[in-house]
Amino acid sequence: MSNFALVCNYEFDYGMKLLQVDSENTIGEVIQIARDGIAGVFVAEPEPGVVLKLRKYGTTEFLDENLKISETGFKQAETIEIIHVYPKA
Numbered sequence: 001m002s003n004f005a006l007v008c009n010y011e012f013d014y015g016m017k018l019l020q021v022d023s024e025n026t027i028g029e030v031i032q033i034a035r036d037g038i039a040g041v042f043v044a045e046p047e048p049g050v051v052l053k054l055r056k057y058g059t060t061e062f063l064d065e066n067l068k069i070s071e072t073g074f075k076q077a078e079t080i081e082i083i084h085v086y087p088k089a
Helices: 025-037
Strands: 001-011 017-022 051-055 080-087
Touching: 001 025, 017 025, 017 080, 025 080
Parallel strands: 001 080
Antiparallel strands: 001 017, 051 080
16 A cells, blocks of 8 residues: 555546545545545536546546556556546436
């Protein structure tokens, strides 16, 4: 376990934020940490039914929520994107 810094581009936010997480946090936990610090403060809370997903900046593939940061191959200060995924109508 160790501190791990990620640069977070949270959809709809005006700028990127630095997240301090633990290397053993899961992707799901990182999403929750970002949501707790950003949604309702810098951007609106996600609409009901919206799921937040995380991907490495510049990619299109979302990471599994059970994957640990230490298992992702991320480097310190790697940029991630948290995206709102809307339910299909």
